[in-house]
Amino acid sequence: MHVEFNGEVVESQMSFISKRSMRWHISALTALLVLSGYAIGLRSAVLPTLSTDGTAAIDRLFQSAVDAREIPGVVAAVTNQERIVYLKAFGKQDAAKGVPMSTGTVFRIASMTKPVTSVGVMMLVEQGKLRLDEAAGDYVPSIKGREVIATFNEKDATFTTRPAAHPITIRQLLAHTSGLAYSFTSEIALALQRKDGTDNRDMPLLFEPGTKWNYSPATAILGAIVEKVAGESLEDFDQARIFRPLGMADTSYLLPPEKAARLVTVHQRDSTGLTENPNPAKYVPSVRGDGGLVSTAADYSAFLQMLLNEGSWHGTRLLKPESVRLMISNQIGSLNVERMPAVLPRTSAAFPLGAGKDKFGLGFQIAMTDGAATHERAAGSYTWAGINNTHFWVDPKNGIGVVMMTQVLPFYNATSMDVMKRFEHLIYENLLR
8 A cells, every 4th residue: 555655656746747847848849939930030031132143243244235335334223122232333424524334323314203203192192182083183274174186187287176084083194094195105296296396294185084004294294283282392392201211312303513423424326326415514404293303223222112111211101001002003904004106216116015914003014924934023013214214123022123224215225125134134043032
């Protein structure tokens, strides 16, 4: 009995020890899993960058393109959400004067102004000062009641019009479905401009608003709306709301005298090669919502970082995440981005890449084809460009933004675009995630 008693005691003690040991092991396993999960989280939080070999390959690409006179010069940048991982300059900023391109070179970014204006519009929407589906004519009387061309005589540029079924909305201006057109992409707009000098912004509509996608000066109208609603100039609005919060010290509609020496010249490509056009003695600013800004690759990278972070930049919030998501989502329904013809070949070749497939958001073209298999941007990437062949895209899936700045006409010329596509391939071939 004593032995049995002792046996029971021993069994009880062993049970206690076993339970205590099990609890310790469970606690240790839990801690290990937590730590492992933390480590996995750290690995997943590692931001994308370029391999050393990839950086070297991109350097060789651009230097080779400059040496072969494919481009006179370029500044290129690749950024993730937090920092620029590639920023280099090649070639000449001013070939005649022998000024080398630098990462501080200032470029005319032309229609890369449009996304900036679009962000400004969305800020006012968030503040309740604008609504996307209200009539733009309520703010800009010149667009109110704008009629649609019914018939057009190509011989003498005479035409008849009919009332539009619906007024142009702010959303349609942002999405380029307003019916407006540029003269360098529309035979009708060019004929009207040549006939009597009519500004593209003041022409009758080519089609019923909302029924077609057509690249246009619609964002110029949006710029006028921003100025009216905000009660200040576009320059003052952008500086206070966008550029200063993002640290974009070299982005402006103005070019102060102390920065004039950093302005790149524009080259023209034709059958004989590249011809440089010297900068004018005095820079004349053009303040419009659809163009006119000067900037640097580094500055514009900060703008792309803000978009990658869904409206936030290093703790400063410019837009709500849902606003950015709306801007980069399809806003044209079953319509597609259409190919714009080369109406003025010295100004622009046909564009854009992705025509016939891609969609358009509120200020951005959205890629619908995933390029993973061919080392290109992912589906859902969004983009636009400037007429002097400044280009950017943001790839949310891969966590990067890309800027490539040159100053060469015509827009989308085959040589410049080939350099850009080779740059894109090298990025995705050498991206470390």
